[in-house]
Amino acid sequence: MWHLLANNSTIIQAISALASALLTIVLVVVTIRYVTLTHQMVTLADKQFRAGVQPQLSVKLDWAAQGEKRIGFFRFKNVGPNSFMISRASFSWYCAHSEQTLVRPREFPLLRSRVLPPGQATSQRFEVDPLSAELHEDHEGDCNWIFRTDVQIEDLAGTVRHEYSYDEALGLSYVRDYGAFTWWSAMRGRWHNRWMWARYKLKVWRRALQERIADIDGYPPKGRREV
Numbered sequence: 001m002w003h004l005l006a007n008n009s010t011i012i013q014a015i016s017a018l019a020s021a022l023l024t025i026v027l028v029v030v031t032i033r034y035v036t037l038t039h040q041m042v043t044l045a046d047k048q049f050r051a052g053v054q055p056q057l058s059v060k061l062d063w064a065a066q067g068e069k070r071i072g073f074f075r076f077k078n079v080g081p082n083s084f085m086i087s088r089a090s091f092s093w094y095c096a097h098s099e100q101t102l103v104r105p106r107e108f109p110l111l112r113s114r115v116l117p118p119g120q121a122t123s124q125r126f127e128v129d130p131l132s133a134e135l136h137e138d139h140e141g142d143c144n145w146i147f148r149t150d151v152q153i154e155d156l157a158g159t160v161r162h163e164y165s166y167d168e169a170l171g172l173s174y175v176r177d178y179g180a181f182t183w184w185s186a187m188r189g190r191w192h193n194r195w196m197w198a199r200y201k202l203k204v205w206r207r208a209l210q211e212r213i214a215d216i217d218g219y220p221p222k223g224r225r226e227v
């Protein structure tokens, strides 16, 4: 027996090497499977937890016109089972008939760090002249002012920041906020506003110039006008 083994030592070595390799492969496969399943379980638990503490908000808006002014109330209500905190809220508006309206959002200072327990609501009053918008492009007919609000909410577990926006015409939408507000995004916003403002000025200036040119007698030349 010993003789036989000694004679075939090379074969035995090969077999044991193969067995060890196979065992390693099996172990690797089992480990990968285990890690994947654990990851899935953790992800699922995390999702369930987030769904459990997800803030649920409802927004209502009422406003009335008083001369040029618009006076109204935004009503924010917690319609979920958990308390949440409004970290900040602001409102703005736009004219549905204007190609572009630009309004610096007005903040509701009383809604900073306001906690809303389940079932509770808070109302915020506003009073603005919509034509105080930073940019409003001329159009024919009356203005159709649409008010909107942006609300940032944190669940009290502090898992994630949520953003809701409510638009009188479009209703409520939910924006989950992934990225933090950085100096870069702030600067980009500022430069975008400046760019829009410059474009608007240029448009107004060009229109005025065209009207002036049209006023000059005999321009454009008659022959060309009839074409």
Ligand SMILES: [Zn+2]
Binding pocket: 095, 096, 097, 098, 136, 139, 142, 143, 144
């Ligand atoms: Zn308008």
